[in-house]
Amino acid sequence: MIGLDLGSTAAKMVWIESGEIKFRITPAHNWKELVEGIDGDEIISTGYFRNSVPHRASLTELTAAVYGVRHYFPDAEVIVDIGGQDTKVIDVRNNNFIINDKCSAGTGAFLEFVANYFRIGLEELGPMHLNARRIPDINNTCGVFALSEMISQLVGGYSKEEVIAGMHYAFARRISHMVPEARSIVLIGGTVKNEGMVAALRNILEKEVLIPDEPQIINALGALEYYS
Amino acid sequence: MNKIGITALVPPELIFACGAAPFDVNNVIPASRKYPGNKLCAWTAIWKEMLIKKEITVDSLIVVAGGDCHNALVDGQKAAMSGIPTHFFFYPFDGDLEYLESQLHRLSGFLGGIRSPEVLKKIQELKKQGQMLDKKRCRGKLSSAEAFRILISFSDLTGDLAGFSRAISALEEKDIDVRNRVALIGVPPIYHDFHEVAQTLGLHIVFDELPYEFIRHGGCDIKEMARDYCGYTFAMPLESRIDFLKKELRKRKVDAVIHYTQFACHHMLEDEVLREKLDYPLLTIQGDLPGNTPQQIKLRLEAFREMLDRL
Numbered sequence: 001m002i003g004l005d006l007g008s009t010a011a012k013m014v015w016i017e018s019g020e021i022k023f024r025i026t027p028a029h030n031w032k033e034l035v036e037g038i039d040g041d042e043i044i045s046t047g048y049f050r051n052s053v054p055h056r057a058s059l060t061e062l063t064a065a066v067y068g069v070r071h072y073f074p075d076a077e078v079i080v081d082i083g084g085q086d087t088k089v090i091d092v093r094n095n096n097f098i099i100n101d102k103c104s105a106g107t108g109a110f111l112e113f114v115a116n117y118f119r120i121g122l123e124e125l126g127p128m129h130l131n132a133r134r135i136p137d138i139n140n141t142c143g144v145f146a147l148s149e150m151i152s153q154l155v156g157g158y159s160k161e162e163v164i165a166g167m168h169y170a171f172a173r174r175i176s177h178m179v180p181e182a183r184s185i186v187l188i189g190g191t192v193k194n195e196g197m198v199a200a201l202r203n204i205l206e207k208e209v210l211i212p213d214e215p216q217i218i219n220a221l222g223a224l225e226y227y228s
Numbered sequence: 229m230n231k232i233g234i235t236a237l238v239p240p241e242l243i244f245a246c247g248a249a250p251f252d253v254n255n256v257i258p259a260s261r262k263y264p265g266n267k268l269c270a271w272t273a274i275w276k277e278m279l280i281k282k283e284i285t286v287d288s289l290i291v292v293a294g295g296d297c298h299n300a301l302v303d304g305q306k307a308a309m310s311g312i313p314t315h316f317f318f319y320p321f322d323g324d325l326e327y328l329e330s331q332l333h334r335l336s337g338f339l340g341g342i343r344s345p346e347v348l349k350k351i352q353e354l355k356k357q358g359q360m361l362d363k364k365r366c367r368g369k370l371s372s373a374e375a376f377r378i379l380i381s382f383s384d385l386t387g388d389l390a391g392f393s394r395a396i397s398a399l400e401e402k403d404i405d406v407r408n409r410v411a412l413i414g415v416p417p418i419y420h421d422f423h424e425v426a427q428t429l430g431l432h433i434v435f436d437e438l439p440y441e442f443i444r445h446g447g448c449d450i451k452e453m454a455r456d457y458c459g460y461t462f463a464m465p466l467e468s469r470i471d472f473l474k475k476e477l478r479k480r481k482v483d484a485v486i487h488y489t490q491f492a493c494h495h496m497l498e499d500e501v502l503r504e505k506l507d508y509p510l511l512t513i514q515g516d517l518p519g520n521t522p523q524q525i526k527l528r529l530e531a532f533r534e535m536l537d538r539l
């Protein structure tokens with residue numbers, strides 16, 4: 001049996017081999033390669049396109065996240081899943097959830113937008129943030145308007161690294177409005193690999209921030225665990 | 229028979245009794261696929277635009293302003309400025325019976341006075357049938373989509389009492405697998421297939437808050453109507469509405485609540501109070517433009533169902 005998370009940007013596949021979690025990740029459009037030779041009856045699917053792939057069972061990424069996170073943090077209270085197109089906050093204690101899918105600020109798409117503006121790879125944002133000495137205030141809650149603020153901070157003398165750090169803080173503030181009171185939160189989703197964004201979130205939330213080893217495969221793992 | 233547009237709940241029995249046919253301008257919106265230019269709430273923006281462009285033709289218009297919706301008050305005035313004879317109807321916030329009675333007299337005056345009092349009994353009878361339908365779907369003898377389609381039409385009884393009566397009689401009993409009993413509170417969803425979608429995702433809606441108001445009130449003269457419609461929960465203080473909801477939810481043994489809110493509608497501000505006071509799993513969703521239930525809303529409904537399955 002495999003867990004397959006077919007999201008808007010990446011496809012993640014998880015299976016268990018001799019008690020060990022194994023996984024593969026490809027860009028979403030290559031998902032077919034991932035499951036080549038695997039019978040639909042062997043697939044538990046989740047993610048935005050969960051119903052576009054053959055499957056034995058499917059579940060939403062919100063439920064998958066609860067099961068996947070439980071594997072690493074059985075006492076998790078709140079899960080924040082920062083995806084490519086949306087951000088989901090799940091309060092495991094009372095089964096509540098909020099999804100931001102209306103505005104790009106606070107989703108992976110926003111960070112991609114920033115990276116594109118500076119003509120750098122998404123993976124460079126984190127290391128650049130860590131080189132910032134000052135953090136400019138970027139207040140705009142709209143992703144597109146934040147860009148003009150970003151430009152004015154550059155014109156005003158802040159370095160590229162500092163403006164990127166400022167954007168991460170704007171991003172973190174946006175997400176913090178969705179997060180309920182809790183001792184700790186678990187961060188999942190591909191965006192979590194950005195250590196600058198995580199640092200900003202830690203600072204803004206003032207909570208313990210837990211991150212599983214492979215934050216990107218949690219939902220695929222959760223799909224598998226849900227079914228077994 | 230004059231066709232009288234109404235923008236929210238106005239006693240339809242009074243309009244019929246004055247020899248006219250009510251027409252709820254909201255009822256064409258979910259299937260309209262209209263995307264209005266200048267808008268806050270799509271409901272008022274669309275009916276305003278359709279009235280001005282004469283895509284909806286009415287002889288006159290009654291705008292429910294007080295105790296209901298300020299967007300309607302403004303968009304109603306814009307419609308009035310286009311030349312449609314318009315009357316503004318106000319519910320009292322404090323349940324003042326005399327005030328509501330005087331409002332109903334003014335409305336009756338605007339419509340030329342009561343001419344056919346005999347229809348009042350007939351409408352009372354139809355509303356009783358509506359209550360029976362509501363009970364049936366609560367017992368799983370009617371799909372929530374079919375029940376909703378009839379219940380929502382009680383705001384104007386489709387302007388045709390005989391036709392509406394036939395539509396009610398044509399409903400056939402069914403056996404529905406009612407597992408997750410859900411109450412849908414707030415204004416009705418702007419999506420025309422919402423109840424079907426909820427049903428296919430395993431959520432059976434056993435209570436529609438606003439349509440229930442449409443079948444709950446009536447009266448055989450203005451005094452009775454005033455007494456009855458004074459309890460129109462949407463016009464009352466929030467606490468009274470919540471007390472009423474609590475009773476209904478208990479009676480219908482609901483497992484969970486969906487609070488539908490509309491983009492740019494003040495009812496959204498009630499969400500946190502409803503969450504605090506109603507002791508049920510509660511999903512808040514927000515709609516904007518009419519059409520099919522969008523994927524994002526379906527995801528929320530499905531995740532909510534999965535969550536209920538886990539409880």
Ligand code: SF4
Nearest residue numbers: 269271297299490493
């Ligand atoms: S949804 Fe809200 S704003 Fe829109 S017409 Fe209804 S009450 Fe008014």
